[in-house]
Amino acid sequence: MKYTTLPNTDIKVSKICLGTMTWGKQNTETEAHEQMDYALEQGVNFFDTAEMYPVPASAETYGETERIIGNWLKKTGNRNKVVLASKIAGGGAYTAHIRNDGFSKRAIIEAIENSLQRLQTDYIDLYQLHWPLRGVNCFGVRDYPYKTTHKEAENHLEILESLNDFIKQGKIKHIGLSNETPWGTMLYIKTAEIYNLPKPVTIQNSYSIIHRSYEYGMSEVSLRENIGLLAYSPLAFGVLSGKYIGGKKPENSRIIKFPRLNRYSSKESEKAVIAYQKIAKKHGISLPQMALAYVNQLPFVTSNIIGATNMEQLKENINSINIELTNEILNEIEEVHKIIPNPAP
Secondary structure (H helix, E strand, O other): OOOOOOOOOOEEEEEEEOOOOOOOOOEOOHHHHHHHHHHHHHHEHHHEEOOOOOOOOOOOOHHHHHHHHHHHHHHHHHHHEEEEEEEEEEOOOOHHOOOOOOOOHHHHHHHHHHHHHHHHOOOEEEEOOOOOOOOOOOOOOOOOOOOOOOOOOOOHHHHHHHHHHHHHHHHHEEEEEEOOOHHHHHHHHHHHHHHHHOOOOEEEEEEEEEEEHHOEEEEEEEEHHHHHEEEOOOOOOHHHHHHHHHHHOOOHHHHHHHHOOOOOHHHHHHHHHHHHHHHHHOOOHHHHHHHHHHHHHOEEEEEEOOOOOOOOHHHHHHHHHOOOHHHHHOOOOOOHHHHHEEEOO
């Protein structure tokens, strides 16, 4: 395994982070515990979760993923071996069963205390805001929705002050953002500097070889402000496994089970996937490992969040850390990107 540190901290994290959003819906608790056991054995010490998991979110399964992780931590006694990240849910129709007051001080208190209880731990290493409360271009929205966005921006000062109260108590160590924009990220950084409050150390946004819009503005923010990307959906909900090419519908696959999770599945995406698959085959590596290895080597990426619904996938994904892409492969990837740039919104 390769390691880095969370920016501006001394916390060492594996370059591969174990994502957990299928646990409690697509995966049983037993399967989730097996995944955590194996990942830790392979040197993966960074686990990412959220209060709303598993997805798709529902009132019936709310908090189930955190409870599964908490049971594993209690059973194994491995809390000191794991860097644990979680998130407070943003607003929206599909999280109305959680709460409806956004990132108010009351909401933050409730979210953190409940997560700590479910996770059966005294502290969370990295606590993140899952998505902005204002309208932004994420979750399959390619362009800024300026025609329909009327919400005022979040109260960044109140949010940072509320999170800082938990840092002072030792209940969270550091804070991060997720699904944020350059403007929102810089406002959090600026507010923290003005009021001497903790700065976000990471941002968790989607990134894959078919969805590289992070490079439009956020990559510069990452490098100049030292806020590391935790890349999620690096295989684009499994699209970059190639298993959906030609209209295939693998049984129990995520997009087939949950059709609304299809934002990476455009016709242009399939064209790009076919082109990337040819590159991988030419060089004797699997497409998923090539796609993950590409993300692993980016200078603005702190950790690459992989997820799997079975052990075979998990082993292949973790092993991507051992794949070194040659300049020839990287150049061939860029040639495809020039022809079919960011086909997935």
